[in-house]
Amino acid sequence: VPTGFAPLLAKALARLQDRVPGLAVEVISGSTPTDLLAGEADLAVRTGPPGQDDLLMRRVAEAGWSLYASPAYLADAPAWPGDPAGHRVIGFHADLAGSAAAHWLTAHLGEARVVLRLSAMTEMLATAREGVGLALLPCVLGDAEPGLNRLAPGVVVRQPVALVCRKDVAGTPEGRAVIGVLSRALKAARPALSGGEAHG
Numbered sequence: 001v002p003t004g005f006a007p008l009l010a011k012a013l014a015r016l017q018d019r020v021p022g023l024a025v026e027v028i029s030g031s032t033p034t035d036l037l038a039g040e041a042d043l044a045v046r047t048g049p050p051g052q053d054d055l056l057m058r059r060v061a062e063a064g065w066s067l068y069a070s071p072a073y074l075a076d077a078p079a080w081p082g083d084p085a086g087h088r089v090i091g092f093h094a095d096l097a098g099s100a101a102a103h104w105l106t107a108h109l110g111e112a113r114v115v116l117r118l119s120a121m122t123e124m125l126a127t128a129r130e131g132v133g134l135a136l137l138p139c140v141l142g143d144a145e146p147g148l149n150r151l152a153p154g155v156v157v158r159q160p161v162a163l164v165c166r167k168d169v170a171g172t173p174e175g176r177a178v179i180g181v182l183s184r185a186l187k188a189a190r191p192a193l194s195g196g197e198a199h200g
Contacts, residue, residue, distance in 0.1 A: 001028070001044070003122050004140045008185060013178075013181065016181050020177050036164065036166055042175065043182075044164045045162070046161070047063045056164070058183060059160050059161070060183050062161060062193065063138055063140065063160075063195075064193070064196075065157035066142060066151070066156055069128060069148065070149070073088075073128075084105075084110065087113075087134050088132065092118070101157050101159075122141075124137060129147040129148055136157070139196075158194075163179055163182055
């Protein structure tokens with residue numbers, strides 16, 4: 001699952017143990033997708049394109065991204081004009097250069113200065129919280145962080161959220177049970193994932 005998604009799914013997955021005795025659930029979280037066809041995982045929650053052919057995909061939600069910064073950074077930075085120009089920016093590592101968020105940031109950098117490039121959302125969030133610069137983050141992460149301010153109520157990037165799995169996994173009772181539980185949990189989390197309006 002992408003960084004920040006595990007807490008949204010943990011309770012539902014824990015309850016699944018009561019319905020499917022003996023089922024072991026292991027969650028891998030991070031910014032780099034696992035290779036399902038190589039057996040690195042049985043199913044995945046993906047934002048953006050599924051990434052591999054011959055996989056089954058069910059779109060269940062939409063993830064919004066917005067710009068965030070710490071109060072300490074904003075106290076010393078230029079006034080927020082609606083884009084990153086004139087600001088220090090935490091950018092995306094080359095591993096994430098193909099993402100919709102990275103493309104948006106590149107297109108809107110203008111005269112902004114990229115001071116760091118990171119490959120993990122948790123590291124970008126922590127670095128922004130320390131006042132290093134602006135960060136473009138998934139709203140599910142940024143809105144939940146009390147040490148960051150969202151710079152605008154709207155979102156600047158939207159990506160589909162989908163459940164993706166191999167056909168052999170979808171054909172098993174265990175696979176169908178996990179897919180059903182994840183689908184319902186992600187649909188229930190749509191407001192947090194989409195970003196909606198700024199919180200607080």
